[in-house]
Amino acid sequence: MTGSPLRAEGLAVGYDGADVVAGLDLEIPRAKLTAIVGANGCGKSTLLRALARLLSPRRGGVLLDGRAISELPSKEVARRLGMLPQQPTAPDGLTVEDLVARGRFPHQGLFRQWSADDEAAVEEALAATATAELRDRPIDELSGGQRQRAWIAMALAQQTELLLLDEPTTFLDLAHQVDVLDLLDGLVAERGRTVVMVLHDINQACRYADQLVAMCGGRVHAAGPPGDIVDAAFIRDVFGLEARVVEDPVTGTPLCLPTAQSRRSRTRCIS
């Protein structure tokens, strides 16, 4: 299939007060890794939640393969789009294998509770995330990195073409951050999955993302390959930060080195 599998059109979302995402158009490219970046409170997580149908839009909408996502049956959406929220919590004592098996829910029914496909998907997800040897361990006894891999395994077992993740590297040490990002990168490169994630670290986003989406005041400030859009002006506009942008000596992608805090606008961004 060609074209964007997930598209926002004039999307506006809010909680109680003003719009957090204010009339936004966005196309997620198929079989690519998209990273959403921006300052705190710019609406990145809200956008991700709206793309995953966890929030209903005030105006506009989200299209999954060209059809309004809000009109599709929820189990059908769940077979095509997976979402891993920030810091999910598991019930006490739940083992890794049982957690991952729960990712199969949208493929199951009253009489089809544990098919051969379910078993294969769980095994594959455990193997892909190197959590197979942890399968009988309770989630609450794992280290932060192991735990995050287990949650990603659950999302993988869902076997969706689209995978949305909200800050999957938060609270992980550097080595585990790289593990998780390599894993997601592999999903895109080797299996042709479409991954969208919110990331805090602009340099990691530049390294891994095919498309960078920079949010600013509930709107898309810029979207495109990191090499095309990230420069000193971009960092100033999006993060309110003075920085030099150089070429990453390892990957050749933009590397942002803060010089001084901008006095003019610390958290405000210019949209």
Place this chain on the structure above:
Amino acid sequence: MSARRVTLRRRRLSARVDLGLVALLGTLAVVVLAALVTSVALGDVAIAPLDVVASLAGAGDAADEFIVLELRLPRALVALGAGAALGIAGAVFQQVTRNPLVAPDIVGVGGGAALAAVSVIVFAGFGGAGAVPLAALAGAFVAGALLYGIAWRRGVHGQRLVLVGIGLAAFCQAGVSYVLTEGRIFEVAAAYVWLVGSLNGRGWEQVWPLAVALVVLAPAVLALGRRLDVLQLGDDLARSLGVGVERVRLGLLAAAVALTGVAVSAAGAVAFVAFVSPHIARRLARTSSNQGLIPVAGACGAVLVMLADLAGRLLFAPTEIPVGIVTSVLAAPYFLVLLRRAGRVGAAG
């Protein structure tokens, strides 16, 4: 932790069965039956177990048959049914809120039933046959609806449900205290018996509503069990796995409120059963599956109430101790042990 599981597949049917759980449920079924026969056999007039079975089959002598079929069996069945209903309701409340310290009586559902029942006893002079149980049932539903309605804010989140429930329970408690101060002494005594929970004089007319409620609601709760498994991962994840979060939560809570209402309208506000049964079930079953935990909790509740009633009848015979006193005496120490364990491990349940 690693359970012995077998996979069953035939054509489009497939399931994974936990053998340990099957064995446990089988054992519990035997224990429930044994407790039932013992309850029927023991009393002022002891009847040999074989004669109990003969009477059940309609082949006993007339005196035995009267005692078994008209007096003891319905009472034992009310104990079984009320215990099972409370055990299931308690498990649902704890699993839905993800809070092991919650039970229907702690979040005001039992309180609503109590306030309604006590009001009818005191203000309406018992209100005629069947009025008190009906009032209790209605009170439980009103309290459940209030709980859900007040806690609702773009969905009902577990924590808010608990906080609203504690407030509701305190309100009902105040109402009950007020009603009791208004009552005459014999009404207050009757109200107290109801508040404590007693099975004295229960007959077939209390068995049938319990049986119907359990036959309809227990399978409904079990059918939602797999959705509850997913719901426990958090609302966002459950929604993105295709679970209709609010519908499932409302369905489960409504079923739990109905089970609580039917149980307390038959047996009175029997304390601690709904709270403690799921804890015992977790220790016995060691499963993360709600379809496994919920029936075990129901069986634990049934055994607990049957044995408590039996103990209450026998220990100080001919004086009877109301079943609710016995369950409190049994469960309070268990609760303390649980708190000690929780303190050491760092998490309860």
